[in-house]
Amino acid sequence: MEKIAPHLPGPEELPGRTSLLGQPAPEFRMKDEEGNFVTLRRLVRQRPILLHLYRGAW
């Protein structure tokens, strides 16, 4: 489906970063809470995902 309105980066976003919009998503392999490996390929097989990266509990 065609996009209705393109996303306009807000002033709060990271300056100087090259946008990945429309690019292939870098493949990844991460461990889940049980220590099993999960890949992006597996995750998006059924439906879109929202990947949320955050600072963590350090």
Added chain:
Amino acid sequence: MRQHYWELRGLGIDLIAAANDTPETNRDLRERYDLPFSVLSDENGDVAEAYGVLHENEPRDRRIARVSMFLIEPADKGATIAWEYAGPTSRHRLAPSRLSQEVQTYLGFAHQTVSVVVPSAWRVENVIAGFQDPPLGLYRTPEEINEPGVMVYRDYMRELAMQAHGEVFRLQSSGWTLAAVSPEMEGEINVGQRYVFTRDVDAG
């Protein structure tokens, strides 16, 4: 993030979180907050780097991510990034209403609805007080008052409240119509106001 999860779930999108923590830490996190979504272990921050959101000015020896979100859709070979948000620091979160707006636009919804909960002032201060250790009112030394963990939570809660006010202003001034205002209840306690905004987008 819980609010994000249920909104996305309703739109047919899975939420996956990831940070530079061990699987053990993430398991504890999920159990403690009863999180309905998976938290993956981006050990070494390699995924954050691949997605261009590694925090360069991190003073400690940790490769952590700036707060960021990527809507990834299945493609013929692999997957494509359909929408992204990359915050300027590791703490600048995206308002849930903004995420909801972006996802509805991606899905091609002509009639869009988002909502913002503005917490009441006493609610914000109450939550901040709950984070205090030792609790407010107990004797504290000047060193303890400046203890970083407490300050971070205090500032963070105020930031969230300010962000909610900012979102109401942003939506009002960018073509959204205020459709409803209702008291936000937690049990029988009014903890704030929920502002519901709608807009019709010309699909042409």
